[in-house]
Structure formats: C-alpha cells, structure tokens
Amino acid sequence: MSQDEHSQAPLVAHLIELRNRLLKAVLVILILFAGLYSFANELYSFISEPLRMLLPEGSSLIATEVASPFLAPLKLTFALSVLISIPYTLYQAWSFIAPALYKEEKTIAIPLLISSVLLFYCGVAFAYFVVLPLIFGFFTSVGPGEVAVMTDINNYLNFVLKLFFAFGVTFEIPVATYLLIKAGVTTVASLSKKRPYVFLGCFVIGMLITPPDIFSQTLLAIPMWLLFEIGLIAGRSVPVEKDEEETEASQA
Numbered sequence: 001m002s003q004d005e006h007s008q009a010p011l012v013a014h015l016i017e018l019r020n021r022l023l024k025a026v027l028v029i030l031i032l033f034a035g036l037y038s039f040a041n042e043l044y045s046f047i048s049e050p051l052r053m054l055l056p057e058g059s060s061l062i063a064t065e066v067a068s069p070f071l072a073p074l075k076l077t078f079a080l081s082v083l084i085s086i087p088y089t090l091y092q093a094w095s096f097i098a099p100a101l102y103k104e105e106k107t108i109a110i111p112l113l114i115s116s117v118l119l120f121y122c123g124v125a126f127a128y129f130v131v132l133p134l135i136f137g138f139f140t141s142v143g144p145g146e147v148a149v150m151t152d153i154n155n156y157l158n159f160v161l162k163l164f165f166a167f168g169v170t171f172e173i174p175v176a177t178y179l180l181i182k183a184g185v186t187t188v189a190s191l192s193k194k195r196p197y198v199f200l201g202c203f204v205i206g207m208l209i210t211p212p213d214i215f216s217q218t219l220l221a222i223p224m225w226l227l228f229e230i231g232l233i234a235g236r237s238v239p240v241e242k243d244e245e246e247t248e249a250s251q252a
Helices: 003-052 068-084 086-100 103-142 153-170 173-182 188-193 195-209 214-235 242-251
Strands: none
Touching: 003 068, 003 086, 003 103, 003 153, 068 086, 068 153, 086 103, 103 153, 103 173, 103 214, 153 214, 173 188, 173 214, 188 195, 188 214, 195 214
16 A cells, blocks of 8 residues: 555544434434334414414414415424434534544533533424513514404414524534633633623624614513623633733733
C-alpha cells in the first residue's frame, strides 16, 4: 500500500462511520414517523388546542388549500418525529466525535449535551403551555368584533413550528454562554459589562424570528435575557487564570 493510500484509509473509515450513524438517525426518524402517523389528526388537535379553546363562538380552523387537511397533519407528524429523535441523533453525533476528545473534554461534554437537550425541550414546552395561550388570547381579543377568526390550518402549523424552534434554540443560551466563557473567548466580567447591549439585542432577535408584533417579541426577548443571566451564573464556575484576573481588575 502506498503512502497516499495509507493516509486516505482512516479518512474513508471515518466517512463510512459517519454515513452509518446518519443512516441510523434517519431510520429512527422514519420509525417514529411510521408509529405516529396513525395519530396524525389527534396530534394536530393537540397542537391546535391553544388556539381552538380561545376562538370565539362560531369560529374555527379552516383549510384554504385542497391538500391542507392531509399535508398539515403529515408535516406535523414528521416535525414531531424529528423533535423526539433529537436525543438519539445527538447520541450518534457524540459517538462519532467522542473518540477524538480528551478525558476532561468528555467530562464536560456529557453534562452539556444532556442539558442542551433538556433546555431545548423546555423551550418547546414553554412556547406551547405559556406563549401560545398568551399570544392567541391577545390576538383573538383585540380584533374587530365583526370579523370572524378563521385561521388556515397550514398557516397555523407554520406559525407554531416557527415558535417552537425559536424558543427551543433560545433556551440554549445558557449552554452557549458557558461554552464561550469556558473556551476563553470571553469572560463573565466582560459579558456583564455588555449587559445593556445584550438586553437590546434580545429584542432585536425577538423582532427577527417571531411574528411581527411586540407581544410575541417581548415573550421571547425577556426569557432570552434571563437565560443569558443564568449562563453568566454558570460561567462563574469556570476557573479564571491569574493573568486574566489581573486584567479584569485593571479594567474595573
């Protein structure tokens, strides 16, 4: 075997392993989808309950497209399959990269991985149980009385999935903040000084990734800021080098 072939052998082995782990993750998603599809309509009823329970009498969800009654539950089932499979998908990713990590890195990575999954699910739950009822309660109460509220089922699903993703990612802020501090990219003292800009940035981000109303933007921005503060608290557990302490003291 030539030197070039010998150097390419490990790369090919890694690519094969990556392909196999991706296939396993996709297979789990398909299995979950097949198991959940028979409950697609029930799942859609559950997801749409925060709006349906607040609709005025005589109003209902409607389908404005011919295929919407079929495609909307189908899309929801697939999205839930991906959501439920996140722990297994991350496990496959972890199994792929773990051999290249040092023991100390593995010790840190495992709690961060678990907390990331839990925080993402907490964000989705917060969006469903807290944010959606508040938003829909506000929307259905401020409209003109002579206008019947009839939301398209596909538009409603897109709206809800967007909020789920936005809040799921937002709840990862403590992990991201801790990693930045742990990696030495920034420090707790530096981030604390930038708190006003972070607070303003939370509202800017909320404006960009939520529906165009100040109500939902605020419901995202305030949790983002609170989660940033939690990340700072977690970051204080990271040991600070002596020279960094002297630098922070001189800047104070």
